[in-house]
Amino acid sequence: MIIGIIDYGMGNLFSVEQALKKLECTVIVSDDPKILGEAEAILLPGVGAFPDAMALLNQKGLSSFMQSLPEKNIPLLGICLGMQLLYEDSSEGKMTEGLGLLKGRIRRFEKGTDRIPHMGWNRLHFARMPYWLDDTQSDTHVYFVHSFLAMETASEQVWATAEYSGVEVPGVVGDGLITGMQFHPEKSGDFGHYLLEQWIANVRRNQDEQVSDISRN
Amino acid sequence: MLTKRIIPCLDVKEGRVVKGVSFVSLRDAGDPMELARFYDKQGADELVFLDISASHEGKETMVEVVKTVASELSIPFTVGGGIRTLDDMKRMLRAGADKVSLNTAALDRPELIKEGADFFGSQCIVVAIDAKRNGASWDVYTHGGRNKTEWDAIEWAKKSVELGAGELLVTSMDKDGAKNGFDLELTKAIRDAVEVPVIASGGAGAREHFEDVFKQVDVDAALAASIFHYKETSIAEVKEYLRKEGVNVR
Numbered sequence: 001m002i003i004g005i006i007d008y009g010m011g012n013l014f015s016v017e018q019a020l021k022k023l024e025c026t027v028i029v030s031d032d033p034k035i036l037g038e039a040e041a042i043l044l045p046g047v048g049a050f051p052d053a054m055a056l057l058n059q060k061g062l063s064s065f066m067q068s069l070p071e072k073n074i075p076l077l078g079i080c081l082g083m084q085l086l087y088e089d090s091s092e093g094k095m096t097e098g099l100g101l102l103k104g105r106i107r108r109f110e111k112g113t114d115r116i117p118h119m120g121w122n123r124l125h126f127a128r129m130p131y132w133l134d135d136t137q138s139d140t141h142v143y144f145v146h147s148f149l150a151m152e153t154a155s156e157q158v159w160a161t162a163e164y165s166g167v168e169v170p171g172v173v174g175d176g177l178i179t180g181m182q183f184h185p186e187k188s189g190d191f192g193h194y195l196l197e198q199w200i201a202n203v204r205r206n207q208d209e210q211v212s213d214i215s216r217n
Numbered sequence: 218m219l220t221k222r223i224i225p226c227l228d229v230k231e232g233r234v235v236k237g238v239s240f241v242s243l244r245d246a247g248d249p250m251e252l253a254r255f256y257d258k259q260g261a262d263e264l265v266f267l268d269i270s271a272s273h274e275g276k277e278t279m280v281e282v283v284k285t286v287a288s289e290l291s292i293p294f295t296v297g298g299g300i301r302t303l304d305d306m307k308r309m310l311r312a313g314a315d316k317v318s319l320n321t322a323a324l325d326r327p328e329l330i331k332e333g334a335d336f337f338g339s340q341c342i343v344v345a346i347d348a349k350r351n352g353a354s355w356d357v358y359t360h361g362g363r364n365k366t367e368w369d370a371i372e373w374a375k376k377s378v379e380l381g382a383g384e385l386l387v388t389s390m391d392k393d394g395a396k397n398g399f400d401l402e403l404t405k406a407i408r409d410a411v412e413v414p415v416i417a418s419g420g421a422g423a424r425e426h427f428e429d430v431f432k433q434v435d436v437d438a439a440l441a442a443s444i445f446h447y448k449e450t451s452i453a454e455v456k457e458y459l460r461k462e463g464v465n466v467r
Contacts, residue, residue, distance in 0.1 A: 188292075
């Protein structure tokens with residue numbers, strides 16, 4: 001599969017690019033919507049702060065590009081900050097509007113007994129299976145590192161959560177062909193690798209079978 | 218629930234792992250990638266590579282090491298040693314390191330922490346604190362423990378976090394190498410002073426020492442080098458023991 005990685009100048013794309021190449025994907029890394037338009041699926045990575053990221057995405061015309069993906073039937077995967085950007089807004093730094101592809105808001109963990117950031121390996125609990133995931137594995141630990149989380153989400157858009165600081169932290173989320181992962185699958189050992197592999201293999205399998213003619217091979 | 222992390226540390230000089238690593242099962246025990254893979258299989262939660270190269274060539278080699286490790290390893294890793302500027306951080310993080318660890322350079326110029334955190338986000342910036350007891354408190358040292366600074370360890374920990382450190386790696390110089398357990402007092406004092414995760418380092422000599430530091434101090438992670446390198450115990454053994462004793466590990 002040809003995967004377009006959105007390179008908007010924030011952070012380390014090397015690991016995720018290598019992970020996709022290992023899964024035999026052809027990878028296009030670009031900040032140009034025209035070039036990314038050649039891809040069969042889009043990956044939005046990201047580290048750093050939400051307002052900087054949104055400003056860059058808007059400036060480069062990438063926000064409208066991503067907002068147009070659902071109608072073009074092109075899958076989109078947001079990882080870490082990339083997942084948070086899929087939501088309506090974030091209070092990180094200053095209140096900033098996000099892509100609005102998923103229902104919910106990004107807010108900071110409340111100060112309590114637990115450390116912020118939420119950093120390390122935590123177990124995912126699947127409330128429901130994403131349509132692209134055939135099965136989970138016995139060990140569902142994945143690597144998180146974040147200080148903000150998705151809140152006021154729609155339960156049908158949250159597939160898996162991890163428990164931290166007394167909160168069910170949305171870990172795998174999505175709607176239609178849009179998927180978000182709050183953790184880093186490319187840094188999450190065997191299970192992370194498996195999630196990426198499953199997403200790549202099955203993401204074009206439409207859950208409503210509206211595009212069932214698209215190859216599942 | 219978040220698990221407690223076990224982090225082996227590898228010293229790398231001119232692209233080779235040093236400090237006598239004794240694994241008979243490895244073809245090349247000096248190859249950073251081969252050791253990284255070995256520790257990953259054993260259940261390491263993260264790795265730390267400390268570059269102790271003195272030469273410019275050695276530092277260039279480290280960038281290549283980071284690229285190789287990032288292409289093959291699927292757990293996070295931190296690179297420290299000789300990172301003095303924002304450009305140094307950029308090179309390591311763009312080569313695929315997940316975090317950089319700052320020590321002497323941050324004490325020389327604390328603003329470096331803020332520059333790194335503003336550019337990459339706090340989650341990439343680890344501040345390593347080498348502390349040695351002085352009466353009722355602890356002093357911070359630089360240059361691998363050779364030079365004493367004016368900083369009190371607790372004050373420096375707070376300052377580092379205020380400037381944007383996302384994690385602290387606290388090494389007890391009093392305990393380092395002694396193998397009689399982590400410095401519980403020091404790590405607790407720092408853990409209680411900051412909100413970010415704390416990694417305890419120095420003094421691991423037996424699996425019980427990990428249990429002590431996790432149960433008594435509730436640190437987030439524990440780092441060790443020789444106990445794993447010399448095969449006194451393995452990461453898998455430590456984790457199995459911790460699990461049995463009720464510590465939540467992966």
